[in-house]
Amino acid sequence: MSGALILVVEDNERNAKLLRDVLEHRGYRVLVATTGEEGVALAREQLPALVLMDIQLPGISGIEAFDLLRAEDATREIPVVAVTASAMQEERARIATAGFAGYQPKPIRVMEFLQAVEALVGPGDADGAGR
Ligand code: MN
Numbered sequence: 001m002s003g004a005l006i007l008v009v010e011d012n013e014r015n016a017k018l019l020r021d022v023l024e025h026r027g028y029r030v031l032v033a034t035t036g037e038e039g040v041a042l043a044r045e046q047l048p049a050l051v052l053m054d055i056q057l058p059g060i061s062g063i064e065a066f067d068l069l070r071a072e073d074a075t076r077e078i079p080v081v082a083v084t085a086s087a088m089q090e091e092r093a094r095i096a097t098a099g100f101a102g103y104q105p106k107p108i109r110v111m112e113f114l115q116a117v118e119a120l121v122g123p124g125d126a127d128g129a130g131r
Contacts, residue, residue, distance in 0.1 A: 003028040003124035004049035006117070009039035009065065010083070011057050015106065019052060019083070022110055023117070027124030034058075036065030043075050049121040052104075055084040055091055063098055070099070079120050083108065 006023055010016040011034045020030045031046060033039035036057045043051060051069070055062035062082060069075040079101035084091060095103055101120060104113050118124075 004121040005029045005031065005046060006121065007031045007033065007039060007043055007046065007048040007051045009033045009036060009051060009057065009062065010054040011035065019108070022114065023124070026114060027126035036060040036062060040065050040068045043069055043078060044072070047074065048078060050117065051078055051080040052083050053080050055082055055095065063094060066098060066100065081116065
């Protein structure tokens with residue numbers, strides 16, 4: 001058994017590393033894409049159980065990437081959680097109406113973040129990860 005595969009779409013290297021570390025520690029498997037285009041391509045190819053989507057990205061935005069995932073049968077059902085700076089009120093409103101499976105503020109609060117992930121994909125395989 002191994003934990004669910006989670007795709008992190010995040011252009012900030014430090015944020016991506018933090019999310020990867022937190023998720024891998026819990027026993028999830030993690031893929032990282034640094035642009036929306038790369039994220040959509042990886043999602044099509046790997047069909048992750050969950051996508052954690054930054055909104056402010058170079059190239060297409062996280063909302064545009066989300067729309068592309070929604071437009072295809074293969075990726076339509078994958079839950080997508082927005083992970084973005086909480087201060088941006090207008091952006092939060094767009095996220096709320098776009099149909100994301102949830103929203104997590106940056107910087108993440110680890111306990112709340114992991115609870116939200118587990119609610120969507122089940123627990124990670126933390127024992128198997130050699131914690
Ligand atoms: Mn960003």
